[in-house]
Amino acid sequence: MMNSPTILVIDDESQIRKLLEITLDSNGYKTVFASNAKEGILMSANHPPDLIVLDLGLPDDDGQNVLVQLREWFVNPIIILSVKSAESEIVKALDNGANDYLTKPFRTQELLARIRAALRNQSMVTPEPIVTIDAIQIDFSARIVKVNSEIIKLTATEYTLLSLLVKNEGRVLTHQHILKEVWGPSYIDQTQYLRVFIAQLRKKIESDPNRPKYILTESGIGYRFNIS
Amino acid sequence: MKTLIQHIRTKNQYVLSIVSVSIVSLLFLFTREYLDYNVIGYLLLVLVSLLAIFLDIYAVLLAAVLSALAMDFLFIKPYYTLHIETAKDGLLLFLFFIIAMINAVLTFKVRKANQLAHAKEAKLQTMKLYNTLLDSLSHELRTPISTIMGAIGILQEKPKQLSEENSTKLLSEMEKASLRLNHQVENLLNMSRLETGYIQPKMDWCDLKELVYKVLNDLKEELVNHRIIVKIPDYLPLFKLDYGLTEQIVYNLIYNASQYTPQGALIEIGVDYIPDVNFEYEEGKVMTCKITISDDGNGFPEDEIHKVFDKFYRLQHSKTGGTGLGLSIVKGFVEAQNGEVSLENKEDESGAIFTVAFPAVVMQTNSIHNDE
Numbered sequence: 001m002m003n004s005p006t007i008l009v010i011d012d013e014s015q016i017r018k019l020l021e022i023t024l025d026s027n028g029y030k031t032v033f034a035s036n037a038k039e040g041i042l043m044s045a046n047h048p049p050d051l052i053v054l055d056l057g058l059p060d061d062d063g064q065n066v067l068v069q070l071r072e073w074f075v076n077p078i079i080i081l082s083v084k085s086a087e088s089e090i091v092k093a094l095d096n097g098a099n100d101y102l103t104k105p106f107r108t109q110e111l112l113a114r115i116r117a118a119l120r121n122q123s124m125v126t127p128e129p130i131v132t133i134d135a136i137q138i139d140f141s142a143r144i145v146k147v148n149s150e151i152i153k154l155t156a157t158e159y160t161l162l163s164l165l166v167k168n169e170g171r172v173l174t175h176q177h178i179l180k181e182v183w184g185p186s187y188i189d190q191t192q193y194l195r196v197f198i199a200q201l202r203k204k205i206e207s208d209p210n211r212p213k214y215i216l217t218e219s220g221i222g223y224r225f226n227i228s
Numbered sequence: 229m230k231t232l233i234q235h236i237r238t239k240n241q242y243v244l245s246i247v248s249v250s251i252v253s254l255l256f257l258f259t260r261e262y263l264d265y266n267v268i269g270y271l272l273l274v275l276v277s278l279l280a281i282f283l284d285i286y287a288v289l290l291a292a293v294l295s296a297l298a299m300d301f302l303f304i305k306p307y308y309t310l311h312i313e314t315a316k317d318g319l320l321l322f323l324f325f326i327i328a329m330i331n332a333v334l335t336f337k338v339r340k341a342n343q344l345a346h347a348k349e350a351k352l353q354t355m356k357l358y359n360t361l362l363d364s365l366s367h368e369l370r371t372p373i374s375t376i377m378g379a380i381g382i383l384q385e386k387p388k389q390l391s392e393e394n395s396t397k398l399l400s401e402m403e404k405a406s407l408r409l410n411h412q413v414e415n416l417l418n419m420s421r422l423e424t425g426y427i428q429p430k431m432d433w434c435d436l437k438e439l440v441y442k443v444l445n446d447l448k449e450e451l452v453n454h455r456i457i458v459k460i461p462d463y464l465p466l467f468k469l470d471y472g473l474t475e476q477i478v479y480n481l482i483y484n485a486s487q488y489t490p491q492g493a494l495i496e497i498g499v500d501y502i503p504d505v506n507f508e509y510e511e512g513k514v515m516t517c518k519i520t521i522s523d524d525g526n527g528f529p530e531d532e533i534h535k536v537f538d539k540f541y542r543l544q545h546s547k548t549g550g551t552g553l554g555l556s557i558v559k560g561f562v563e564a565q566n567g568e569v570s571l572e573n574k575e576d577e578s579g580a581i582f583t584v585a586f587p588a589v590v591m592q593t594n595s596i597h598n599d600e
């Protein structure tokens with residue numbers, strides 16, 4: 001773990017800033033705040049933070065524009081925190097380079113979990129050869145997946161899908177992103193593959209495939225691998 | 229009558245007044261030697277008055293002018309000229325014209341007044357609807373806000389006198405209240421999305437089994453005291469539907485069942501599909517996707533059953549709480565996807581069944597499973 005990471009919050013609502021200040025501060029993060037797009041971009045350029053929490057409804061610019069501008073050079077995680085809950089808006093933000101998206105109203109525990117996951121993913125420069133999550137163990141070098149210490153047979157596609165999800169644990173991956181990574185760019189609209197293979201994968205790794213613990217559905221957006 | 233007027237378009241109205249005045253004039257052309265032209269004048273006045281009932285003012289004015297000309301040209305001697313010989317005839321024609329005009333204007337005014345009265349009544353109805361909304365809404369919004377404010381008050385004022393158990397209880401009440409508040413705000417936002425017509429379904433392949441279980445998971449707190457049965461066939465294909473809208477539909481229906489059935493009641497959720505009679509079955513063709521949510525509660529009063537999907541409608545003797553928005557949102561979202569929703573009581577009066585039916589493109593997935 002890094003030495004208290006710095007988080008820049010760009011949000012024009014002072015109530016939200018205050019809430020995040022207390023929440024993040026008491027969880028060992030350093031916090032800096034900006035209340036508009038201009039200030040936010042300036043601050044992230046002067047002292048690049050470890051993570052940015054960005055609101056989409058800023059007074060001086062559309063948050064999506066800010067996101068695009070930031071992503072021209074800013075490589076650390078950006079988490080969107082917005083009242084905008086339309087699927088199209090969320091997918092657009094993720095396409096524009098946001099690592100994660102949380103809609104207001106939110107639970108602070110949920111935000112903290114997302115922040116932890118984003119920082120963890122960021123610090124994994126060279127991925128571990130063997131990753132263990134609860135009862136699931138993935139050996140990336142040998143391409144072996146174990147559930148409750150028992151080797152389970154996965155097809156090549158299932159394995160690629162699972163490792164993509166695990167490598168991005170805690171983060172929402174859009175349907176299009178997964179389809180492109182696992183099946184290739186020409187499959188970007190073939191969501192039927194994703195539906196079928198997610199269901200198959202759940203049958204193999206979840207103890208109750210109908211109430212998944214690991215592979216969570218983000219309605220109309222994508223999937224998220226969850227570590228509780 | 230109003231519809232009849234709206235039915236006859238402006239252009240056709242002018243044609244109608246020209247044709248009717250011509251026909252009546254021509255008919256009486258053959259009787260002009262036996263009938264006094266005064267009588268014919270009265271008959272034409274009757275015609276103009278009749279037209280005034282059905283047509284717009286300009287078409288009626290046209291009929292008045294035309295019939296005055298016809299009187300002069302065909303029935304007042306000398307015939308076939310607009311020349312008038314006696315002062316008596318001139319006065320008569322003038323009076324005829326004036327009466328026809330007054331007729332037209334008066335009828336028009338009466339009709340206007342009628343429309344105004346209708347509009348006023350419609351406005352009253354809307355006002356009544358809004359009052360109902362405001363009553364239930366202020367209850368639904370203010371109750372959780374009161375809970376939150378009250379709890380904060382106690383926590384601020386006497387933090388030391390509170391036992392740990394009590395402050396946990398207060399926090400839990402605050403949480404429940406904010407969830408309830410959030411649910412109502414969500415309903416209101418969805419309603420305004422529907423009202424403004426801002427709903428464009430994004431059709432994509434949906435795994436309805438996944439969707440149903442996701443909703444059940446989201447509602448697990450509300451369903452602790454209910455028994456749940458899910459009946460979904462293993463061979464269920466994928467359906468092309470809007471995931472978000474369909475999720476909200478299923479959510480509202482199950483939420484509704486959880487709120488309005490007694491503790492321990494059984495809620496049964498079924499998904500199935502039937503070939504649409506209008507389409508031949510073939511891979512990727514349209515079928516009817518059917519979602520049913522039934523319970524073994526008390527059912528609905530038969531005389532109110534057709535009103536439950538109306539906006540803001542709440543059952544006469546239902547418990548307090550609720551805005552009457554949930555089911556109307558269901559209806560709106562179902563219709564946005566060209567589907568239908570219906571409600572009926574079970575035949576043996578042991579509960580209610582909500583049925584949602586969408587026409588949806590289906591895809592059997594066996595071909596994909598083997599794709600390696």
